[in-house]
Every structure is written in structure tokens, then in C-alpha cells.
Amino acid sequence: MGGIRTRLALAIVGLVAVTVLAIGVGTYVFVDARLRDGLLGDATRRAQFNLSILVPGVLPAGANASTFAATGLPAAFRLRGDVEEIVEFGDGKPYYSDADLSGALDALPAELKAVVSGGHLGYAWQTLAGRPGLIVAGRAASGPAIYFVFSADSIEAALAQLRLGLAVAALVALLLAIGTAGLVARGILLPVRSGSAAAARIAAGDLSARVLGGGTDEFARWAAEFNRMADSLESTVGRLAASESQNRRFVADVAHELRTPLTALVGEASLIEAGLDDLSPDARRAAELLVADIRRLRTLVEDLMELSRFDAHAEEAERRPVDLGRVVTAAVAARLPEAVASLPAEPVIVDSDVLRLDRIVGNLLDNARTHAPGSAVEVAVAHQGETVTITVADRGPGVAPEILEHLFDRFFKADPSRRSGSSGLGLAIAAEHAALLGGTLVARPRSGGGLELVLTLPVTRSLPDGDPGDTFGGEDASTRDATPATAHPRQPE
């Protein structure tokens, strides 16, 4: 683009330079010719008058250089304006009206002398004695040849002024041209720059970017095309986004509408469960299945609602100091008591949202319980520099490397044929919570078989040990006594 601009500016400057030169030269030639024509016409008329009227009546025959002045002719010549003359009597002693002109006769062009000696009137532009002049010459009938020398000083002075004026004007014009060419080139290229900027913004995802500018030139037409394309792109993407948002809204609405009948179902299942012993064996089995299926349905609907809140950006983390060891211990106790938790010697305290951490760890444990049933599950908390990790590792069948990344997709099931109690949303939800807490959740194969799910969180706050009043739970010595379940159980590492 810079290249185009420079070339455009140079072209404009060159064009201006050529134009200025042509106008200057033309003006100069024209003025020069007019001035010379004027002087020549005037000089010719005076010379003719002198030669044909004055000289014949006044000049005696046999006059020579020494007697010429006495005839009064030089004074008569000057009556009508400044003029000098050289008179050639043919005796080798010419008359010079001005001492400065002495010997100038020899400097006159031979062609002029030839014309004059032929009895004709002739002229020549010639610098004599260092001064520009016009010589008009002729002879009176059988008299001497008289060369009238008219001064061309005024012409030369006028032309010199004209040259100076033209040069200054050309210089100014060129400078202006250079100055404006840059601006003009910029102006001409402005729509291109605007188009380029708009295209870059669209590429960056801002579909509202448009090219500005009206008019009817090629750029305006191009801009209109560009804007039409952008409009179409924006409306298409907008329709897609709206339809996706409608879909998600629909899912949220469905999940919400399911809540009321589901609440009744869950309550009814609770009552049926309490009365299982009163049922006949067949009815009892059916009732057990019913209760379990209602629990699955509840999990599914609640998971869908939870994801809907993420999709609606309705979730916010509520940060407080959290002891990760306590979160892990509590989650293990509630979800998978047979899992082995290994915690570092020092409490790991981060500024985070304890309910979300519980949800993440709980879902990771549920995943291990569902997909690696009966296998040994290990949960580890580790602190490395600016990050902390919680790892849930099982010895189950593991996951093929090519589908590892899909593990966090909604409704993804590694083995579609396997019926499980999970909704297929647990890991997707855990990943959403992790992202909200500024962390990441990754899955990787465990060496020796099985799957490892690793939650990595930034350490946004780390408190020294021995400040128990300022941790999750905020319990102090007295409340700790009252609630022994909140102490730090340790597993040997």
C-alpha cells in the first residue's frame, strides 16, 4: 500500500512538473517573440523613415565620417527615440555615433552587410559593445550604408524578469504539487485503507465492521460491494447465533418445565422407596427400578439446567480462601469413600469457589466410579509454583487417545453401548466450572493403565499455615472441637 501511495504521489508530481515546464517555456517563447516583433517593427519603421526621408535631403554627396556629424543627421535620428548608428562610407573609415561602438562594424554579420550592399533593408539581433541590440540597416539612394543600432536592453530585462517569475512560479507549483500529491494519494487510497481495516476487523470476528464513504467512483462501488458482503455475512452468522441461542433457550425451558413434574416424581419415589418392604417381590423390583430411573432423570435435568446457566452466562464465581485438601477429603467421603486421597503436608489454600470445586471433584469421582467400577481410584492434591493440581486417577479401561479430547463434550460417552447412571454431562459441567475458576481440566492416559483427570488452578492467594480463622469454613479452635469432621485427615504418601 505504501508503494502504491508513493508511486501515485510521484506520478502526480511528475505530471505537475511537465505541465509547469510546458506552460513556462510556451509563455517565454511567446513573450520573447512578441517583444522582439514589437521592437523590430518600430525599428524598421524608423530606419525606413530615416533612410528614405531624412538622409536623402540632408546628406551631401561625398560626405565622410568627419563631416557626418555636422549634417545634423545624428540629432535628427534621435528626435524619435534613442538610437546609435554606424555609417559606412566605403572609404574604410566608418562613422560611429558612440565611441563604445568603435570597430563594431567588423563584428556585424556578413549576411547583413551583403543584404545592405544589395540595396535592401536588413536586420540582425546582435550584442554590440556588451549590450544586446537590434541592428536595422540599409542605404539611402547611392549614399552610405547606415546601420541603426537599437537597444534591446528593455527586452532582455523584461525577459530576465519573466524567466525569474516563471522559475519562482514553477518552483512554488512543484512544492505545492509535492505537498498535495501525498495528501491526494492518501485521499484516493483512503477507501482502500478503510476497506483493509474493515476486512481485518471482520477477520477478527467483528462482523459489524463496514467501509465508510459515499460517492459514485470505483472505490464507492467497491465499498458498496464489500458492505453488502459484510451485511450478508453478519445476518447469516446472526441467524445461526440466534438459532443456536434459541436451541439453548429451548433446552433451558424444557429442563425448567420438567422441574415441577420431576419434583413430584422425586418425592413420590422417596415415598415408594420407604415402602418397598410392603410390596410383592415383582412389584418391589419394578419399584426399585422406578426409583433408580427417577434419580437418573433428576441428575439429567439438573445437569441440563446447570449447563443452561453457563450458556446464559448466568454463572459467577464466589471467591473465598479454600483449603483444597478439605474439599477433596469431603468430596471423597461423600462420593467415593474407597478412593485414596493423598494430600501435601502443608494445607494448599487458594482463593476460589468452594461449591464449584466440590462440584468438579465430585463429578471427577463420579466419572471414575461409573467408568472404572471397582478399580482403585487415587485423588492427589499438588502445589507447583503458581499452580495447584487436583488429579483423579483410576485403573479402569482408560480411553483411546483419539477420543481423549472429546471426553468433555456434552453427552459424550466413550462406550455408547454401555448403560450407566451418568447423564453424560458430568465432565462437560466440570470443565465449565474449571474454566469459570480460571483453571483447566484435561484428561490423559495413566501410565500403567487407566485414566487421569487433572484439574489445574492458578494460585491467586496463598496463606501461611497457622491462620485457621481465615480459611474455608473459618473455624477456629473452639469450632474445630465442635466439628471434628472438618480437621485435615492425611493419607500416607
Add this chain to the structure above:
Amino acid sequence: MYGRILLVEDDPSIREVATLGLRAAGFEVATAPDGVAGLERFRADAPDLVLLDIMLPRLDGLDVCRAIRRESTTPIVMLTARGDTIDIVVGLEAGADDYVRKPFEMAELVARVRAALRRRGREGGGDLPARLELGPIAIDVAGRTVAREGREIPLTRTEFDLLVELAHRPGQVFGRDALLDRVWGYDYLGDSRLVDVAIGRLRAKVEADPAEPELILTVRGAGYKAVRPATLEA
């Protein structure tokens, strides 16, 4: 420990199954299908606890909650169907003591109802002294009344228990989880907003200027504490 419960819920199935479950747990249950009927039943029966659905026909559950709070300190437990977390805070600010999210297992509902009814002082006060003082506030623990300069301040059970919990160990910092456990009976990961909203309501009643609390102080990143008497005098 049994009690009489008013259940205000518009869905007939939920109303019936909850009634069955609560009766099985030993409670007496009266029901109302909408907000207006609920408020009438409340005034007629004077129940020990109200279970209140939020989205109700005729009169919104939040309005019923505010109306009850204007005339009574009876515990109110909201039944919230909306996933919208704002509703929970609005309900707590309207004066509800606790909430149960739909859908709920019968055991969860019964546990919340029992926790709301089982309040400190009701069963003799345990290790607590009969009287406590917090600055100008006099607390009659056994009689469950609170007064400032002889004038009684009406506190809900939750607010009263919270005040006693803090005031019987002035200067000690109580974390939100400890208060959730001791006042609300959540032994694991309750909603800390219950505490924050209840503290706000309590301050509005006992503090001279709730915006500049002098009796119940916030300890950043930790929880709350009642001011020590020495600090007050200084």
C-alpha cells in the same frame, strides 16, 4: 419434636406427595394452593413453619413471605424451582430462613424442616447462659427475646440464633461454614449467602447504623464476629 406445617404450593402432585412425606415424618400438615389462600391459612392456623413455593398464582411467594414477616417471626423455608440464583437471594432478603431446591428428595425436605424447627434455646439452651449482652442489646436466651434499652426487637428464629451464636463468644471469628453448621444445621457445604443475607437482616434490626456496623463485624476473607465489650467501651 413434631410441629404444624403450612405448605403453600400450586402443583397438586407436589402438594400431595410433600404432605404424605411430611406426615410420614410426624408433622401435621395444612396446605394452600395459592398465595392469597396461603396467607389466610397462615393467619387462621398460626403454624410452626411455612413451606413456601416462590412461583404462586394470585399472590407471589415473595409477597407472601414479606407479608408474613410483617406480622410474625415464624420460620419460612422457600421451595425454589427457578435455577436463577438471584431468586434465592431475593427470597432470603424478603425474610425466608432457608430454602430447598426443587426437585428434592423427601429426606432433604424433612431434614430442612427439622433444622428450621430445631433451634437453640428451644431445647433448654444447652451450655448457654440465660442472658447475654452485646453493647446496648440485651438477649434473654431462655425467653428468646432481644431488647434494646427495654424495647423488644422482633427477631426471626434464624436471626436470634445467629445473634446468640456470635454474642456468646464476643471477639471470636465465626466462618460462614461454622455458622451454616451451627445455625442452619448444614454440616457440609451450605450456601454461604444464607449467612450473608441473615447477617444483613440482623444488622438492620440491632445496629444503630446498619451501614456502619458496630456490634456485628465482618472479618474479611474469614467470616463474622461480635464485637468485644472492651472494644465497644474504648
